[in-house]
Amino acid sequence: NDDLLKQQQDAKQWVMPLGNYSSQRYSALDQINAKNVKNLQVAWTFSTGVLRGHEGGPLVLGNMMYVHAPFPNTVFALDLSKGGQIVWKYEPKQDPNVIPVMCCDTVNRGVAYGDGMIFLHQADTNLVALDAKTGKEVWKVADGDPAKGETGTSAPMVIKNLVLIGNSGGEFGVRGHVTAYDTKTGKMVWRGSSMGPDADTLMDPEKTTELGKPVGKDSGTATWEGDQWKIGGGTTWGWMSYDPELNLVYYGSGNPSTWNPVQRPGDNKWSMTIWARDADTGMTKWVYQMTPHDEWDYDGVNEMILADVKVGGKDHKALVHFDRNGFGYTLDRVTGELLVAEKYDPAVNWATKIDLKTGKPERVKEFSTEAGGEDTNTQNICPAALGSKDQQPAAYSPKTGLFYVPTNHVCMDYEPYKIAYTAGQPYVGATLSMYPPKGDENLGNFIAWDAGTGKIKWSLPEQFSVWSGALATAGDVVFYGTLEGYLKAVDAKSGKELYRFKTPSGIIGNVNTYEHDGKQYVAVLSGVGGWAGIGMAAGLTGDQEGLGAVGAYKALSSYTALGGTMTVFKL
Ligand code: PQQ
Numbered sequence: 001n002d003d004l005l006k007q008q009q010d011a012k013q014w015v016m017p018l019g020n021y022s023s024q025r026y027s028a029l030d031q032i033n034a035k036n037v038k039n040l041q042v043a044w045t046f047s048t049g050v051l052r053g054h055e056g057g058p059l060v061l062g063n064m065m066y067v068h069a070p071f072p073n074t075v076f077a078l079d080l081s082k083g084g085q086i087v088w089k090y091e092p093k094q095d096p097n098v099i100p101v102m103c104c105d106t107v108n109r110g111v112a113y114g115d116g117m118i119f120l121h122q123a124d125t126n127l128v129a130l131d132a133k134t135g136k137e138v139w140k141v142a143d144g145d146p147a148k149g150e151t152g153t154s155a156p157m158v159i160k161n162l163v164l165i166g167n168s169g170g171e172f173g174v175r176g177h178v179t180a181y182d183t184k185t186g187k188m189v190w191r192g193s194s195m196g197p198d199a200d201t202l203m204d205p206e207k208t209t210e211l212g213k214p215v216g217k218d219s220g221t222a223t224w225e226g227d228q229w230k231i232g233g234g235t236t237w238g239w240m241s242y243d244p245e246l247n248l249v250y251y252g253s254g255n256p257s258t259w260n261p262v263q264r265p266g267d268n269k270w271s272m273t274i275w276a277r278d279a280d281t282g283m284t285k286w287v288y289q290m291t292p293h294d295e296w297d298y299d300g301v302n303e304m305i306l307a308d309v310k311v312g313g314k315d316h317k318a319l320v321h322f323d324r325n326g327f328g329y330t331l332d333r334v335t336g337e338l339l340v341a342e343k344y345d346p347a348v349n350w351a352t353k354i355d356l357k358t359g360k361p362e363r364v365k366e367f368s369t370e371a372g373g374e375d376t377n378t379q380n381i382c383p384a385a386l387g388s389k390d391q392q393p394a395a396y397s398p399k400t401g402l403f404y405v406p407t408n409h410v411c412m413d414y415e416p417y418k419i420a421y422t423a424g425q426p427y428v429g430a431t432l433s434m435y436p437p438k439g440d441e442n443l444g445n446f447i448a449w450d451a452g453t454g455k456i457k458w459s460l461p462e463q464f465s466v467w468s469g470a471l472a473t474a475g476d477v478v479f480y481g482t483l484e485g486y487l488k489a490v491d492a493k494s495g496k497e498l499y500r501f502k503t504p505s506g507i508i509g510n511v512n513t514y515e516h517d518g519k520q521y522v523a524v525l526s527g528v529g530g531w532a533g534i535g536m537a538a539g540l541t542g543d544q545e546g547l548g549a550v551g552a553y554k555a556l557s558s559y560t561a562l563g564g565t566m567t568v569f570k571l
Helices: 002-007 096-101 534-538 554-558
Strands: 041-047 059-061 064-068 075-079 085-090 112-114 117-121 126-131 137-142 157-159 162-165 177-182 188-193 241-243 248-252 273-278 284-289 304-311 314-322 327-332 338-343 351-354 361-363 378-381 395-397 402-408 411-416 430-435 444-450 455-462 471-473 477-481 486-491 497-502 512-516 519-526 565-570
Touching (some): 002 112, 059 112, 059 512, 075 117, 112 157, 241 304, 248 304, 304 338, 314 402, 327 351, 402 477, 477 519
Antiparallel strands (some): 041 565, 059 064, 064 075, 177 188, 241 248, 273 284, 314 327, 327 338, 378 411, 395 402, 411 430, 486 497
16 A cells, blocks of 8 residues: 555554554654653543453554544544544444454454555454544445354454455364455455465465475365364464565464364464465465464464564564464565574473474473373463463564564463364363463563574563563663553663553553654553453453463452553653
8 A cells, every 4th residue: 555655654653553564563753762751741541431451552644543442342533633532433333242252352453544444343353444534434344254253353454455354263163364355345355264275275386385395285274184174273363564575465373273182183284374475366475384283272373573684694584473382483574484483481391492494393292282182181381372472562673673572471281172163152172271480470571582593682570471562662762561551661772661650451452652743652552351361351260261361360450450541641
């Protein structure tokens, strides 16, 4: 999209959920810097009126700010030149029966802008185009069917004349796909599935490669038994990135269904995979499956950060990805070559290393959830199912060359059991409990990472997992939010804490920044929830409830309470 290509370079605006097509979450604004950030104060606040987990963050285009909320996915357009006055509000009518088929809270990761429209991906899978000026519906299309467990939480991305969305429902046997719709009409232009015959996955047996080798015919069914691929998961509920020169869109696919690995022998391609697709046609250029035959729910959907990275003295157009499985990957994004894969949390124990030639993890049998068969409880697996990092996006500063990563530091016990598939019913087949690694009390760390060498530069322990998206700025400040509700600012070079402020609720939103009337602002949504905060958000109390997350985060309710508010800061 020509407008977006220009607008993403204007640091005064924040025009797409992850800041720019490269998903760097970096701002060239430097009015707020490492010296003066200690003087930050609240400029204004805004309540969304919604209680559950608030992910993503506001967009800023010119004088307008667009704020979204979890189910029922209210969208507000605020006029920054009139003190944040509400210009329009869109409140979709959605069947509340979608709530019980959302795996990990009723979250939404944000709206997208393009061609004068705001695109909203609703919980019930409807993609709605709204006139950005008036909030009037231009078109609306259903991407899936919540009665089958298909839901929507991910942010759309606008590329040229297309708006792309992924889907959710890996815990319900939904098959994942990314779909491109015409921005003007809502007509489907292409859909690429995570598994199935080549016509579904949009793969060419000869031209589509994994680590330089052709994938072969129908690779999306060849590593599945029978028809299991039809309910095989690999949903695409994370973030997307785009390289306009290569015209490739990058994203990851999630866990294979069911969570019981005994029931689905084989590599389960292409779940847990990094994808590079042609943006116009959806054809797959290359793939890389990080966790073949997953046994732990390590969804591969986390953001793909596009940056120039030097590896072994050689410059690469790289893609950097912090996977749920605990490895930080650096790939050449032109060819899909694997350059670096190292643990970004020393606690990771399910694999010793990744073989850079074959791309395969070297697994540790003790932590296989399949080795003992069904109904065997495997203990002390690190990371837990929610990974060393989940949806919370990292940031990259071209100034320091470092990646700033909000992480989880959590381990688990995992017991698979046999489960039958019924459309629209949970298809999980495992019981879990989660806790910090032995000897540790912190459930998270905020780290700085060198993607050229695969090394942690510094690491700040956090009592709870850092479930909020980071922001790096040219002022050499890095911002992130905590589950207790603190907005924190740290020094980009040393990690030294420079500022903290307790917002009204736990933060799982992403920190964004913009300039208005010559002044730099920092904005973040608070509103505790998401998978880590599911106990509070959904009122669950049993340790193994919320897919095993409730027990680990029980103490959170002593620090914060529910409620969606945006807090905007200035000097
Ligand atoms: N959502 C969150 C969150 O917002 O905190 C965390 C998770 C999801 C997960 O850890 C998941 O595994 C997950 N899986 C799916 C899926 O498999 O379709 C969907 C979602 C979602 O849409 O929020 C999550």
